[in-house]
Amino acid sequence: MPFVNIKLIPDGITAEQKERVIAGVTKVLQDELGKDPDATVVIIEAVESDNWGRGGQSITKRRAAS
Numbered sequence: 001m002p003f004v005n006i007k008l009i010p011d012g013i014t015a016e017q018k019e020r021v022i023a024g025v026t027k028v029l030q031d032e033l034g035k036d037p038d039a040t041v042v043i044i045e046a047v048e049s050d051n052w053g054r055g056g057q058s059i060t061k062r063r064a065a066s
Contacts (some may be wrong), residue, residue, distance in 0.1 A: 001039045002029050007061060010046035018044050 004025050022042045029035040049059035057065075 002033075003007065004029075004040070004042045005028050005045065007045045007047050009049050009052060010050070011030065013046075 025042050026037050035038045052059045
């Protein structure tokens with residue numbers, strides 16, 4: 001059973017876009033690896049930019065500096 005966990009900052013991402021991502025990832029696993037779509041689990045985790053860091057700074061702070 002494939003398990004895919006996608007973490008992203010939710011800025012402006014709609015429910016419809018998430019549905020397309022879930023469908024697309026599931027299809028890639030079916031087409032490329034022969035995985036059963038009914039056994040494929042895709043989780044999208046929305047992580048606020050204050051809780052996501054790179055280079056020692058939160059994404060919120062990095063965005064404010066640019």
